[in-house]
Amino acid sequence: MGEALLVYLIVAAAAGWTAWTLVLRGWWARRAAAQRVADTAARGCGPDCSCGN
Amino acid sequence: MTPSATTAPGPMTPTGPAADALRVALVGNPNSGKTALFNALTGSRQKVANYAGVTVERKEGLVISPSGRRTVVLDLPGTYSLRARSPDEVVTRDAVLGHLAGEVPPDVVICVADATNLRLVLRLALELKAVGRPAVLALNMVDIAQRQGLDIDTDRLSAELGMPVIGTVATRRRGISELVTAVEARAEADAAADAETGRPQSGGHGWTEPSAAEIRHLHREAERILKACVRPPRRPDTWTGRMDDVLLHPVWGIAILLGILFVMFQAVFAGAKPVMDLITAGFDALSALVAQRLPEGLLRSLICEGIIAGVGSVVVFLPQILILFLFIILLEDVGYMARAAFLLDRIMGGAGLHGRAFIPLLSSFACAIPGIMATRVIDNRRDRLTTILVAPLMTCSARIPVYTLIISAFVPARQVLGGLSLQGLVFFGLYAAGMLSALAVAWAVRKVFWRSASEPFLMELPAYKVPDPANVLRNVALRGHIFLRRAGTTILSMMVLIWFLCTVPGKPAGAAGPAIDYSFAGVIGHAIGPLLAPIGFSWQMTVALIPGMAAREVAVGALGTVYAVSGGEESSRVLGASLAHQWSLASALAFLAWYVFAPQCASTLAVVKRETNSWRWPLIMFGYMTGLAYLAAFIVYRTAVAMGAG
Numbered sequence: 119m120g121e122a123l124l125v126y127l128i129v130a131a132a133a134g135w136t137a138w139t140l141v142l143r144g145w146w147a148r149r150a151a152a153q154r155v156a157d158t159a160a161r162g163c164g165p166d167c168s169c170g171n
Numbered sequence: 172m173t174p175s176a177t178t179a180p181g182p183m184t185p186t187g188p189a190a191d192a193l194r195v196a197l198v199g200n201p202n203s204g205k206t207a208l209f210n211a212l213t214g215s216r217q218k219v220a221n222y223a224g225v226t227v228e229r230k231e232g233l234v235i236s237p238s239g240r241r242t243v244v245l246d247l248p249g250t251y252s253l254r255a256r257s258p259d260e261v262v263t264r265d266a267v268l269g270h271l272a273g274e275v276p277p278d279v280v281i282c283v284a285d286a287t288n289l290r291l292v293l294r295l296a297l298e299l300k301a302v303g304r305p306a307v308l309a310l311n312m313v314d315i316a317q318r319q320g321l322d323i324d325t326d327r328l329s330a331e332l333g334m335p336v337i338g339t340v341a342t343r344r345r346g347i348s349e350l351v352t353a354v355e356a357r358a359e360a361d362a363a364a365d366a367e368t369g370r371p372q373s374g375g376h377g378w379t380e381p382s383a384a385e386i387r388h389l390h391r392e393a394e395r396i397l398k399a400c401v402r403p404p405r406r407p408d409t410w411t412g413r414m415d416d417v418l419l420h421p422v423w424g425i426a427i428l429l430g431i432l433f434v435m436f437q438a439v440f441a442g443a444k445p446v447m448d449l450i451t452a453g454f455d456a457l458s459a460l461v462a463q464r465l466p467e468g469l470l471r472s473l474i475c476e477g478i479i480a481g482v483g484s485v486v487v488f489l490p491q492i493l494i495l496f497l498f499i500i501l502l503e504d505v506g507y508m509a510r511a512a513f514l515l516d517r518i519m520g521g522a523g524l525h526g527r528a529f530i531p532l533l534s535s536f537a538c539a540i541p542g543i544m545a546t547r548v549i550d551n552r553r554d555r556l557t558t559i560l561v562a563p564l565m566t567c568s569a570r571i572p573v574y575t576l577i578i579s580a581f582v583p584a585r586q587v588l589g590g591l592s593l594q595g596l597v598f599f600g601l602y603a604a605g606m607l608s609a610l611a612v613a614w615a616v617r618k619v620f621w622r623s624a625s626e627p628f629l630m631e632l633p634a635y636k637v638p639d640p641a642n643v644l645r646n647v648a649l650r651g652h653i654f655l656r657r658a659g660t661t662i663l664s665m666m667v668l669i670w671f672l673c674t675v676p677g678k679p680a681g682a683a684g685p686a687i688d689y690s691f692a693g694v695i696g697h698a699i700g701p702l703l704a705p706i707g708f709s710w711q712m713t714v715a716l717i718p719g720m721a722a723r724e725v726a727v728g729a730l731g732t733v734y735a736v737s738g739g740e741e742s743s744r745v746l747g748a749s750l751a752h753q754w755s756l757a758s759a760l761a762f763l764a765w766y767v768f769a770p771q772c773a774s775t776l777a778v779v780k781r782e783t784n785s786w787r788w789p790l791i792m793f794g795y796m797t798g799l800a801y802l803a804a805f806i807v808y809r810t811a812v813a814m815g816a817g
Contacts (some may be wrong), residue, residue: 125469132667139661144777 186219192233192241193358194275196266198299199283200292201249202509206230206643207341208283209246212351234368236351245277251291253298254810255549258547267302268378278358280306281350286316286323286338287634293393294386296332302378305361306334307353311470313338313635314345321405331639342639356458369445395555411634415510423516435498436602437595439571443490450490454483469674477670478663484731484746485724486658489651495568496650497643504638508533513632521611523617524561524640525554527594532558532609535565537650539775546728557616559782563775564609566602568654569723573766574601576727580747581759600610604767608799665725669718669732687733692717706765706801707808723772757811764807766809770796 199205213232215811223802230246247266255264262271269276284292284300299306308328310316316323329336335353339346418424458479463469502508504657512529517530530550535542542562549555566574577593587593669692678686687693695717696710703713711733719726734749750759770776770793779789 121468121470125473128473129182129667129671132664132671133666136661139664 174517182399190261192243193236193279193355194243194245195279195281195354196245196247196268196277197281197283198247198263198295199249200251203249203283203285203292204341205249205283206246208281208309208311208339210645211339211341211344211641212244212346212767216245229608234351236355236693237348238355238763240355242351242354249646250295252295252381252386253302254380254386267299267304269304269589272389277304278361279354280304281308281354282334283311285308285633286310286313287319287321289397290393293332293396294389296334297389297392298381299361300333301381305357307347307350307357308332308336309350309576310336310338311341312545312634312636314340314343315636319634321490322402322404324402325401328396331396331400342642356404414635415632418507418510419513421533424510428511429513431502433599433603435495436599437592438498439491439595439598441592441595442494446490447487451483454479454487458483472674473667473670477666477674478673480670481666481728482658482663484576485572485662485728488575488724488727491571491575491655492568493647493651494652495571497535497647499533500643500646501638504643506633506635508535509632519610519613520571522614524557524610524613525549525551531562532565535567537561538567538569539565539772540778541773543778546782553617553621555784556620556788559615559779559788560616560795561609562611563770563772563792563796564605566605566767566784567723569772570601570766572724572727574598574746574763576762577750577759578732578789580751581754581756601763608767610797612795635639661711662725662728665718666732669725669729673714673732692733705808706804707755707761707812708765709754710760711753712758712762719769723766723769726766757808760811760816761804761808764803767799768796768800768803770800 199204202245204597209230209232212234231248232244234242234244238240243264247263250260250263253259253264253267255261265271265572267277267280268273280299280302282292282298294784296308310328311321313323325336325338335357336348337350337353339350341347397522418427458475461474461479462471465474502511511533515529519525519532531542531545531549533542533544537563542565543559546555546558547563549558561737575598578597582594582597587596603668672692672695673687673690675690678689682689683737692714693710696714699713700708700710703716708716711730714733715726715729730750731746734746734753754762776789776793779792780786783789
């Protein structure tokens, strides 16, 4: 029973890792990049720009 | 000077770990040794990501100057002008101007110049000067310029351009400390001037794109500076010319190129075998050790038949991948790759591909993903889309495990035609089939989707040079590391899932067939089986195709797992022999034909979607490649059966 539980836990971890590497990681990175662009645009023309805009 | 990697995950921000560091951007023409200089400055540990919102690669590293100051170095895409046309060139222009979203403007720009070919980079340096940002000219490859007899007056050049000029040999790490010191001095002088005059630090605010007339004026100015500062050799270098007379000859050049490719593929088989045998023996010993220590049950089955058999059957191909990349990197460093692009432009132009498509297609031999991303060097959208559509037909390294497994199992290891390896010959044939089909599909795409003349191909041929062994080995090691990392992460987790599909649910009490017949994988394989039966695929082959969607080489691991599970551990040790016993020759050849065209790579399709901003093109790609794969496998299988190989 303990052995079967360990095996199923390993399989579940592998399934989670596969989903993360193939789908979720790319989606998360794209979302973070879009957020960075939006944040920068909201601040003005650049993070340390001294043009005064 | 200590190279180091940054810890920031994306574009640096003022609040990041290098907020107080000096920021330097590397700008230069393609093939000027910019990336070699970046490597020399920052070492091998760098942070590679994408620019926010676009798919242009962003490389950043950190260097500590002799005075202890932290300097963040950004390697920008190669460009000939700030009058940007391609997405890469737009990134370079905006980064220099300080207009790139999420990117801090550089304090100093290093303009990297190929000392043997200054004409175009001088024009770029003049454009950079006009931007008003502090700049330093790194005169790279000065050793080759000296060998060629070029006499460059660096003091005069510095005075003409209004920026310090430092001679470097990036591959030998010569002049690097001097360059970092000059950059630091330039930044300090600029800061002092700013404090004195009270003008803003960032340049680029008043910049407007130069008109064609202004570019022509800058070009004339660059010509004048070139004449004033560079004295041509008394005895011109005829060695490069003599080499090119042969290597770029319309007949001999192509023959030599084919010869080089042929030797490369022969070496992949002959040179790798002893190490592959060692790796196989290592995994066998590991499996036996685990089997001794663990009692029979699910856990032992998972470790031996799932993880060790599956991952081992992919890792065994590491030596072949290393040899292939050793050749590719050597040819690149010698300066031959640009010649190969020039030679192949005639052939590719006939198929409607742009000459610049050679680089993305060549990259696709490693993996279609960098190849598809490299199509950004092609300005014309139609040319770019055509190249994207055919890039996955080039034989990527993920197909090598599939090809070598089937070839080793079914093609006899004997010599033909006076000492040539028959296995190497078949391997070469599969590569040729991929290349020819890419040309045919490119021709068809241009006929079906659009009809327009291709743009002329302009490319500079770099001087021949002796490769730096340390640089070659570092790049080969990097490729090996990437392959092993995939084997240890994605492939490992896929193998565990495949083992699960092949093992659960277990065999019912009193059932007669092998256990895998009753598993999830068996059910899926049997369900799809009828669709693939006309091309000679068994249900085990069908099962292997499903996880192959994650990465093509996973199919080999899947076959290893499927046959290990259905036939016991002995089968996994000799997977090739097991396939030779259970598959017909016709089925094996159909499997090879399938993999020449197979679209089974989810990552490639995802990158195509990202690069084209549309699901239309990945769907077209998946559809045409599946159709071609099925058709090719059907023809090969039926022909082989008709010839008695069934």
